Each structure stands twice: as structure tokens, then as C-alpha cells.
Amino acid sequence: MGWLRRGRDAQELKHVRRMAEEDVVQFGEELARLGELLEGGALDAETRHDYQTALDAYETAERLVDRLSSFEAISAIVDTLTAGRYALACVRARVAGDPLPERRTPCFFNPQHGPAAREVVWTPRSGPTRKVPACAQDAARIQAGEDPPVRLVRYGEQDVPAWEAGAPNEPYRIGFFSASGARAHVVELKMRLKGEGRGQWGTDLGKPRIRRPYD
Numbered sequence: 001m002g003w004l005r006r007g008r009d010a011q012e013l014k015h016v017r018r019m020a021e022e023d024v025v026q027f028g029e030e031l032a033r034l035g036e037l038l039e040g041g042a043l044d045a046e047t048r049h050d051y052q053t054a055l056d057a058y059e060t061a062e063r064l065v066d067r068l069s070s071f072e073a074i075s076a077i078v079d080t081l082t083a084g085r086y087a088l089a090c091v092r093a094r095v096a097g098d099p100l101p102e103r104r105t106p107c108f109f110n111p112q113h114g115p116a117a118r119e120v121v122w123t124p125r126s127g128p129t130r131k132v133p134a135c136a137q138d139a140a141r142i143q144a145g146e147d148p149p150v151r152l153v154r155y156g157e158q159d160v161p162a163w164e165a166g167a168p169n170e171p172y173r174i175g176f177f178s179a180s181g182a183r184a185h186v187v188e189l190k191m192r193l194k195g196e197g198r199g200q201w202g203t204d205l206g207k208p209r210i211r212r213p214y215d
Contacts (some may be wrong), residue, residue, distance in 0.1 A: 013071065019153055019162075020065045020077050026112050027084060028058050034091065043095075050090040057084025082106060085114040108132035110151035110162075 031054060043051070061080045064073065089101045107113035108122075109132075116133030120142045123129040138148035151162040 013068070016071075016074060017065060017068050020061075020068065020074075022153075023081055023112060024058065024061045024065055027061070027081060027088075030088060031055060031058055034088065038091075038095065047091055047094045050087045050094065054084045054087035054091065057081065057087060082111075082115075085112075089114045105133045107135040107138055109134060109138050109148040112151065113138065 035051075038051075057080050061077055061084065064077045064080060067073070068077070085106065086101070086103060092098075093100050101115050101117070104115045104117075107116050113135040115135070117136040118134065118139055119131045120134045120139045121129060122132050122134075122142055134142060134148065141148045152159040153162050
């Protein structure tokens with residue numbers, strides 16, 4: 001019935017908003033930490049531009065989450081966060097004197113890690129071996145035989161990997177990988193875990209204080 005569907009949609013949107021809020025706060029905290037490290041230093045025009053781009057993305061994403069009222073608006077949040085994380089990665093690279101990162105799909109294990117550095121061969125605890133995009137730190141962990149720190153979401157009374165969370169978070173989660181084969185990996189994992197009887201789990205996050213290091 002229509003009212004049941006509307007109720008499910010409202011609940012799913014609530015989950016999406018919470019996940020997006022967590023991502024925006026985490027991104028803002030990264031900006032704040034980097035701003036403190038760079039404060040007082042001499043930044044060239046390109047570095048300042050990238051930092052401003054990241055800051056603008058944070059502020060835009062914050063507004064978009066506050067106004068989120070439909071699933072159609074999710075893509076704008078995802079695109080804004082992805083662009084902001086890339087700009088932040090560029091700031092770090094410029095300050096360190098490293099080559100600029102490529103514009104790649106976000107890290108499969110946690111999009112909060114920013115753009116992937118390369119693909120890695122990964123075997124989940126349940127399922128076949130596959131290639132997924134990973135940030136440099138997670139790629140190193142996989143190579144060393146360690147488990148990467150995955151994106152966890154609160155579901156019921158548990159913190160679970162994002163790909164196990166089920167339908168409510170799916171429109172937001174999948175959005176980060178919509179233009180990549182990684183999307184298929186997320187969907188495949190979700191369906192596999194669902195078939196095994198997993199992934200069926202039925203705040204005030206605060207606001208970071210961000211300072212422009214060149215003010």
C-alpha cells in the first residue's frame with residue numbers, strides 16, 4: 001500500500017541522512033586538522049586554491065545534507081564529497097612535494113579515505129577473490145595480509161560494514177561507485193551476505209571548527 005511505501009522511503013532517507021552527516025563531519029574534521037598543520041606556513045596559489053575548493057565542498061555538502069528531502073538529491077552530496085576529498089588529497093600531495101593523485105574511484109573499503117591509489121586483489125571473509133580500488137594505506141595493509149579498516153555504519157545495536165547494512169543505506173553507498181566496476185563488487189557482496197542471512201540488521205554529530213591556514 002502507498003502509506004507503507006512512503007513509510008519505508010522515509011526510514012531509508014533517515015538512514016541515508018545519518019550516513020551523509022557522519023561523512024560530512026568526518027570530512028570537516030580532516031579539513032580542520034590539516035588547516036592547523038598548515039597554519040602559518042607559506043602556501044602557493046595552487047595549494048590555497050585546492051584547500052579552498054575542499055572547504056567550499058564541505059560547506060556545500062553540509063547545506064545539501066541539511067536540505068536532503070529526496071533520493072534524487074543524494075547524487076549531489078556524493079559528488080560534492082568526492083570532489084572535496086580529491087581536493088584535500090591534492091593539498092596533501094602539494095605540501096609533501098608528491099605528484100598529484102589521479103581522479104579515481106574512492107577507496108572501496110571506506111570512501112572517507114579519498115581517491116583510490118590502485119586496485120588490489122582482495123578476498124573477503126566470505127566470497128571469491130576480486131580486484132577493488134583501494135587508497136594507498138589500505139593497499140599496503142592488504143599487501144601485508146592485514147584487514148583494512150572498513151566503513152562501519154550503525155544499524156540497530158551493531159556497527160556493521162557498510163556493504164552489509166542492507167537496503168536503507170544502499171542509494172548513498174552505491175553512489176560513490178556508480179561510475180566504476182567497484183559498484184558491482186558492492187552489490188555482489190550485499191547480495192551474497194543477504195543470501196547467507198547477514199546484512200539484516202534492523203544524534204548530534206557536532207560540527208568541526210575549520211580555519212583557513214592562509215587567513
